[in-house]
Amino acid sequence: MKKLQEQPSEKGDNSSIELLGPMQRRKFFRYAGATAAATTLLLAFTSCNDDDDEMMPTDPETVDLGSGDTGILNYAYALEQLEAAYYAEVVARSLNMFNQTEQQIMQDLKGHEGIHRDFLKAALGSAAIPDLEVDFSAVNFNDKNSILTTARTFEDLGVAAYNGAGKLLEDAGLLTLAGKIVSVEARHAAVIRDLIQNGTFSDTANSQGLDPAMMPTDVLQAAAPFIKTKISANNLPQ
Amino acid sequence: MNIFNIIEEIEKADPEVYSRMDSRRHAFKSLGSIGKKTALAAIPFALGSVFQKAYGQSNSMVLEVLNFALKLEYLERNFYTQALAASGLITDGTARAAIEKIQMHEAAHVDLLIATIQSLNGTPISEPTFNFGKNFPDWNTNYQTFLTLAQAFEDTGVRAYKGQAPNLINNDTVLTAALQIHSVEARHAAHIRRMRGNLGWIVGAGDNSNVPAGAQPVYAGEDNLMQGGINDVSTVGDGYSTAIATGAFDEPLTKEQVAQIVSLFE
Numbered sequence: 001m002k003k004l005q006e007q008p009s010e011k012g013d014n015s016s017i018e019l020l021g022p023m024q025r026r027k028f029f030r031y032a033g034a035t036a037a038a039t040t041l042l043l044a045f046t047s048c049n050d051d052d053d054e055m056m057p058t059d060p061e062t063v064d065l066g067s068g069d070t071g072i073l074n075y076a077y078a079l080e081q082l083e084a085a086y087y088a089e090v091v092a093r094s095l096n097m098f099n100q101t102e103q104q105i106m107q108d109l110k111g112h113e114g115i116h117r118d119f120l121k122a123a124l125g126s127a128a129i130p131d132l133e134v135d136f137s138a139v140n141f142n143d144k145n146s147i148l149t150t151a152r153t154f155e156d157l158g159v160a161a162y163n164g165a166g167k168l169l170e171d172a173g174l175l176t177l178a179g180k181i182v183s184v185e186a187r188h189a190a191v192i193r194d195l196i197q198n199g200t201f202s203d204t205a206n207s208q209g210l211d212p213a214m215m216p217t218d219v220l221q222a223a224a225p226f227i228k229t230k231i232s233a234n235n236l237p238q
Numbered sequence: 239m240n241i242f243n244i245i246e247e248i249e250k251a252d253p254e255v256y257s258r259m260d261s262r263r264h265a266f267k268s269l270g271s272i273g274k275k276t277a278l279a280a281i282p283f284a285l286g287s288v289f290q291k292a293y294g295q296s297n298s299m300v301l302e303v304l305n306f307a308l309k310l311e312y313l314e315r316n317f318y319t320q321a322l323a324a325s326g327l328i329t330d331g332t333a334r335a336a337i338e339k340i341q342m343h344e345a346a347h348v349d350l351l352i353a354t355i356q357s358l359n360g361t362p363i364s365e366p367t368f369n370f371g372k373n374f375p376d377w378n379t380n381y382q383t384f385l386t387l388a389q390a391f392e393d394t395g396v397r398a399y400k401g402q403a404p405n406l407i408n409n410d411t412v413l414t415a416a417l418q419i420h421s422v423e424a425r426h427a428a429h430i431r432r433m434r435g436n437l438g439w440i441v442g443a444g445d446n447s448n449v450p451a452g453a454q455p456v457y458a459g460e461d462n463l464m465q466g467g468i469n470d471v472s473t474v475g476d477g478y479s480t481a482i483a484t485g486a487f488d489e490p491l492t493k494e495q496v497a498q499i500v501s502l503f504e
Contacts (some may be wrong), residue, residue: 023443111482118475128438163417167293167358177466179400179420186424187488191438194429199336202343202425206382209346210418211425 029163063129065216067235069171075236076178076217077120079161082226083113085134085152090151093141102195109151109188116181133228148196155189156204157222158182162214168237186211198205278494300409301360303402305494312365313500314344314391320370321388324378330482335431337388340426347419353373354412366504373452373502385434386449390456392427393440393447394491394499396420397456401490424488439485455499459489 014194065074087110095103121128140146162182169175190201204211216233318341321327328334338481352362370377370387377383399420406413428438437446444457463483465471472483 029427104437108439108482108485111478112439112486114475115471115478115482116477119465119468119471122468122474159421163414163421166403166417167410169407169415172407174492175403175407176400179403179417180465180489182417182421183396183400183424183488184486185386186421187428187438190425192426193430194432199339200334201429202339202422204425205343205422207346208350209343209422210350211421212414213414213418 022167051189062230062232063132064232064234065129065236066127068128068237069169069174070124071236072168072178073120073124074127074175075165075220075233076162076181077117077124077128078132078227078231079158079219079223080113080117080120081132082134082223083158084110085118086136086150086154086226087113089136089141090147094144094147097142097144097147105191105195112184112188129231132231135226135228138225145196148192151192152189152196153222154226155192156221157187157214158185159189159204160212160214161207161216161219163211164215164219166213169215268453297358297409299405300412301358303357303405303416304351304355304358304360304404304412305363306496307347307399307419308355308362309366310395310496310498311344311347311351312367314395314501315341315348316365316368316393317370318344319385321384323379327378327381329381329382336429336433340388340392340429343422343426347422350415350419354415368503370503372504382434385430386453389427389430389434389436389447390449390453390499392423392430394456394496395423396427396488397491398496399423399492400488401492401496403490437485440488441481441485445481452502455495458495459491460484462487462489 063078065071065078075101087106090106091110095106098106122229136150139150162178162185166175166178166182169178189204193203194199206212216236220231220233241414271471276296287440318337320470322334322337322341328337363389374383374387378389399416403413404418406416431447434448440447440457440460442457443461444454445461451457461480461484463470463472463480465487468474469484471487472478474478478486
């Protein structure tokens, strides 16, 4: 947490607090967080849960990501669950189809996505959504091209998802944390793309040199064919 | 007209003014990055100064970050432009195509940053003079030295944007654009690293990055294992190796650290 608190935060600027009128408890923690060394992620999450008061009712079968920063972290956790499950499957079933360098890449991707998933789960604690049921029936694990193009879909989608969700986060520390993960996803995406066709590493960028940024609803729609569990993003920040 | 009358007047026109002001972030959202200027111009000075006090600092911070990013993008654009022009440096066709693609993105980033700074009524810094040969004299004759510096610049770019993102949290439009550049820099970095036979990701404090001592500051702190509230992130789940735990997270660089790296080329 020390690392997070070292991040310069505009929201730590006390000079304008008086102008903001009655402060919600959540916001108080944001301001307090900039100086209070004892603030923990857990505390931030607990305070975020104050937003849950106005939750929309959902189908009991459906996993609701929640609201506020917690909801965004659960959204990231859902995507990381999908990626981690995918590379675990690739390594378990298809590793011998790849050359030595590619095998290391697949092992590293399995490790990186696994630690992203387990880290987010630990950070979310009791606010974490349950394990999702995945569906990779559309993937041919005996076909290198099928494996790599699915990986490309996941990695590019992950990058666009984090890029789009950044602005929805309220906590500067969590924004940094998401930033630490998204650039690694972009590295994965580039390497996978190059394995499919060398030189395509950054072909996602538009004429302004910008990668896509997608909103949660669109991302979840794109990921839906691979996730059996129904997910609701209804309470995420817009 | 005193300030309370003004707020009262605004309240009549916009009953939600207080909820709009519940945080600077939301105020930015409702006013929009360009609309904010127009709104400020249209309201009397007294209220303008209130807004200035509440929001002005973040606007100047945004401009500062954008100019900081512009300097790095100038550096990258200049570096690749010169490298592509250096005779006999990049001879392989595939490598050349990749470098041309990267150069094109960096040039687009320069244009975009200049336009954004101007749209916020700021002044873009002019392009500094860079001296890539200052510490690496064979940079434009030795292909491997060129690639080493390219990797260092891209990895620095990734870490620099990451370090500044929190300073943009109040301006959604600029933050998103910065993140969209950030991930493109990471894609470049991964490709250049692979061109050098390295992994696409950074393990430890440059353990797998293969750079000379002079470029080590680029990887300072990348061996961090503390993420969020977790002291050693490798302990989560069933446990992970240090290589996986450091490779899975890129770390931010401060402005000062970036300035130190850039000074090697000024």
